[in-house]
Amino acid sequence: MSPSPRIKGWCPGAWRPMATGDGLLVRVRPPLGELSREQVLALCDAAETFGSGLIELTSRANLQLRGVTDESWPPLMAFLVEHQLVSDEPDAESQPQLMLAPAWQKGDDTPTIARLLQARGSELAAMPGKVGIAIDAGKAPVLGDSAADFRIERSMAGGLLVRADGYAQGTAVNDTEAAVEQLIRLTHWFVDSGGRDAGRMRRHTAPLPDWAPTDTAPASPGEKLALGKHREGMVVGLPFGRVAVETLREAVSQTSARVVQVTPWRRLLLQDCDTLPAVGGLICHNSDPRLAMDACPGAPYCEQASVATRPLAEKLNGWVEGTVHISGCAKGCARQRPAALCLTGRDGRFDVIINGRADSTPVKSGLTENEALDVIQKLSESR
Known part of the structure; x- marks a missing residue:
């Protein structure tokens, strides 16, 4: 084992x-x-x-x-x-990672909040290294599927809210400065209530404080x-x-x-450019099946991976409908959510998982790459 x-x-x-x-x-x-x-x-x-x-x-x-x-x-x-x-x-680098909603424009709340938070970075609590913050204050949130422990988002009513990971709703705030103040306060609550032991907000079981009510819904999500x-x-x-x-x-x-x-x-x-670069090695079309595929670096790039992942991902390009995840080990770094098809490396071989994560129970285990491809082909033909 x-x-x-x-x-x-x-x-x-x-x-x-x-x-x-x-x-x-x-x-x-x-x-x-x-x-x-x-x-x-x-x-x-x-x-x-x-x-x-x-x-x-x-x-x-x-x-x-x-x-x-x-x-x-x-x-x-x-x-x-x-x-x-x-x-x-x-x-x-000891400050939490900030992830900004892409395509922000000058004058948007997203970069304004980011700059305010950077200026007050020393006031954030000293949290575990994997904790991250999403600043998603455009007209419609777009980072909902991206990992973050605390979020500043646009609310359904058009204002701003601060939301902790694991909660569908957050706390309304009046402006960008109030959003930063509320977030800083939440980071200290997280640490003081045992968040260091949990490591991430989604694993933290302590109830939110009274001053952080979850009564404001975020705006409907936008498109990537x-x-x-x-x-x-x-x-x-x-x-x-x-x-x-x-x-x-x-x-x-x-x-x-x-x-x-x-x-x-x-x-x-x-x-500020109006033509796509004519370069191989990039994806330029929304129909490319690789957009629905996640593959970690795999072996030999990751010391914990026992299988190569990217070559198999290229072989599966276009084979399977829906999401595909190929993971070098059960950690599943490339994708935390379930995928229609997941292949997990274990002891140099592959486990095949349907509608699950890299650490889910497989339907087939201990397969060579060719055996895994045969199983996938048979599963595809039976549908």
Whole structure:
């Protein structure tokens, strides 16, 4: 029986990289969820010079470099600081991750709240490393399916509300400053009521305090960014959230994009351009089946994965209707929600799970890749 995957309880950063199967993983948090054209090109140079030449876009809208070594990490950090891709203060990474709703515009409440929260970041409680905050204050919330422990959203009535993960409704607030004040207060309640032991808000069983009533419904959810033309520019997808530096460099160089916004949906918004880059290695059509597929890095990139995931994901491209999740281990990092089909790696083989998560009970276990493909084909034919 294989050992259970290790839950490390913290997220990698730039100043605190994480050892993985292919070296150190260095994560970059784009300020306000965007990078300038020059910063994107600098990040490509950094990944190529100091890492393996791969850049990943995470489900929390962070960018990460793979294959960094103990020797290449110090000059990498100097390079990232020089290009203002990370703060020169390591303590800056101790603040909770902020995830902004993509496609915000100048003057929107979303960036205003983010700046207010950044300015008061030292007032937030010291919370577990995986705790995150979503700022989703556009006309319609779009980050409901993205992991966050606390959210500032637009309410059904058009105002702002603050909502804790696990609750369908939140607390109405009068303005952006009141929203930040309420959120800071909630973080201290979380810690004081035992949230550190729970690790995440969704696992925290303490009842919310009286001053945080759950009586205000968020606005109806909006749609994720579709690929192609957008009012702000062009949207492109990254297959399974990964891109080679030469692909990203060429894509940005081909367009007039001045700013690139990141999203938690494996998509980039190239602002201020009106043509899609003619570059292979990107997803440009909303009908691409890979948009409904989630695959973690897998072996050999992750030390906890016992199977390669991305090659199998490419083989399944277009095979299965509905959502597909391929996980290198039972942690299911790439997707926490159930999928129509899930393949979980265990001891170098695959478990097949229907309508479940990576840690759900399989219908078939211990299969080779070819055996798993045969089972999937038979299941598809029987429907």
